Amino acid sequence: MATVYVDNKPYPMNPDENLLHGCLSHGFKLPYFCWHPALGSVGACRQCAVKQFKDEHDTHGKIVMSCMTPAAEGTRISIADPEAAAFRAGIIEGLMLNHPHDCPVCDEGGECHLQDMTVMAGHDYRRYEFDKRTFRNQNLGPLVNHEMNRCIQCYRCVRYYRDYAGGNDLNAFASRNTVFFGRSEDGILENEFSGNLVEICPTGVFTDKTLKHHYARKWDQQFAPSLCVHCGLGCNTDAGERYGTLRRIVNRYNHEVNGYFLCDRGRFGYEFVNSERRIRRPVLEGRPTSVALAQRQLRERIANGRVIGIGSPRASLEANFALRTLVGPNRFYSGMADDEARLVRRMLEILQHRPVRTPTLHEIEESDAVFILGEDVTNVAPRMALALRQSVRQQPMEIAQKLKIPLWMDHGVRDALQGAKGPLYIATPYATRLDEIATATFHGAPDDLARLGFAVAHALDPRAPSAENFPLANEIAGALKAAKKPLVICGASCGSEALIQAAANVAMTGEAALSFTAPECNTVGATLMGGSPLGDAFRAISDGQADTVIILENDLYRRAPAHEVDSFLKTAAHVIVLDHLANATTEKAELVLPAGTFAESDGTFVSSEGRAQRYFQVFVPQNDVAPSWRWLKQDGWKDLDDVIAAMSEPLPELAAVRQAAPPATFRINGAKIPRSPHRESGRTAMLANIDVSEPKPPDDDDSPLSYSMEGTPDQPPAPLIPFFWSPGWNSIQATQMYQKEVGGPLRGGDAGARIFEPTGANRQPYFNTIPAAFEPREGEWLLVPIYHIFGSDELSLLAPGIAELATKPYVAVSTGDVTEGAEVDVSCASGTFRVPMRIRHDLPPGVAGLSMGIPPLVGIKLPAWGKIARPK
Ligand code: SF4
Ligand code: SF4
């Protein structure tokens, strides 16, 4: 640590950082705009000025930008110096010359960094009397709103969008003294991480367009710490509610997981919670019924029937466990398709019992050589793709280090790097978005990808088996070997166990960490629960071992071919379904129970990293909606902690779930943690048309959070942070006040408890089942899934903004007698599906891609051989 004197007092600061970073880490109120912990410094806005002195005898000093000056040993600066303060006030006055005067109608108002900095810099009177510069706004699509008049030209947006997220359709367009930040013409922002502009832009230029449809100020919303439910990465979110509807999702910083950023599916997919398809009352034989009658029916069916339970990888551990306990462990099924369940079990077996380490997303960002085997990361685990876009900078960063350019000096580093990229090798069945930054790519059928993987492992360790010598394998192995933090990424997307084993072999050479993606938010947790897959549940009913089935938050038509599900549901004498949205499975149920979504329930998910994380109820559900675990709970379970305690007994590997968040009894100085910001003004007024006296807020027995603004003013532990706020910091930049050091871990540790750690050095034999090389077949195609960030996920597809962007279903081939857009029938063992044809030259010969998860392309077992024909 270096000692830096701020207004004559010594402070320890990280010498590898700049003065702004150091000052903010010590809680100084030093205004800034263009600097961001994830983006570094460019010195564009001149807002962070301080006075620097040569030594203690220097009384004159000079103005410097704190974000552009290293926190070197012995540096002496003054924030309070009148000249520095006047400089900062002058800068903000300049920025405000053209800024509109209408904060009350700006969506950013009340959580605006520009508002905060204007107050902080002491600019409180407008002297400017002339016309303001105005711009034409653009329609940037359904997710992000554009209001250019509010721009202060800090350049954060383009630096984030282009340099950090890899987008190229947003830019700064300058003409004379005018700079415009937007697209060259109106149109949907193309980058999958465009929503982060909402938090990156320090003013109201880029705001959440989905929030606009049901707008509420930050201080009028009720928040809870939550988790994204739209893939297996477990990004941390804060969810905001008002009047019983979910209003928006914002990023909840977790240094080890999502850092400052979410993907657009995660940020904007929340609106399924407000969908008209929500089930809000129990339904018995097609008619609404009372909760009491529904519960009696449930009890009777359990008492009199031979019952099995089907869990779900999109339901919480607690809900799955409640069902498992209700029907008995031997009668509990995981709810996953057979192939997927087998593959995920294999992945967990590798992570639990082999000497390999699964990295956090933050560690993925720091990897300096990466080999992706079979995964279309951008579309399957989007936030990981953003991490990989940073990982390719790691190795070239050495150039900057050699030139002694501090790594926080963004422009200098980028100039030195000249766009150089470190090793990233991608082997997938089709071209992916990340191919544009890859060192080399290989597109092949899953078996050929696996063969490449085995060959890489063999090139790293000759004892690992291989079928052939790929020159590319030697190149990949060389890059992994030369790297300090090498990584291999794989998953279940291709439906190939050989691929998973090949990736494990690469990691087991000791030359790479191993990251598996998981398809859904609790795929890993549901697998740890230990039930057999769906096919066994189907057999239990068809063999007569059971006559009643309880299905938990699971549309079986998305998991298995329709004819199999039809026959299963028809054969079962009684079908009971708990879910939050009407779907093809609930339609066939005798009894439907309204389950809470993530926003109306508490629970735990286990992410693909193996991190158990808790999410909390944002608002008390309306009507008869209740968390699934409450519908299914045992008599002795009063609250969520009772379920968690009961769970760790039969499932000791889930004991770490207790550490995921403090129990409901947790208090800070005897007080709960408020869900609402203390500036909240509207709770009383909200119900004034009914009663002017404010009703007692609902009780919450399941968490240490209160349903009001009352509670501790202190900062809660990381898993319990409902919103980021600190005096003077009303925007999301308040995150820095919760970190040990700006940009670093949260105080008290980041949220979540890791379940898997490597089991030591005991060397396991390599996997050795190498598939034969792929042989195309005459008249048939190997059908493989193609994933889409907008469309393949069941729940986000019901959010209007995401639905607007969703890909339409299609089948794609690279060659043959086909017409783009013509309808064809795709037939395979799972059925026949009529979809339009697409030509994708990136697919290998003999391989056809199906846009997976986009109706009607659901419930299909892939990969599978199939035929494509013109409709008769
Ligand atoms: S649009 Fe926002 S982020 Fe971009 S330059 Fe303007 S104020 Fe900065
Ligand atoms: S990457 Fe996955 S978990 Fe993260 S925000 Fe996107 S969909 Fe959600």
Ligand code: FES
């Ligand atoms: S934050 Fe330092 S110049 Fe912009």
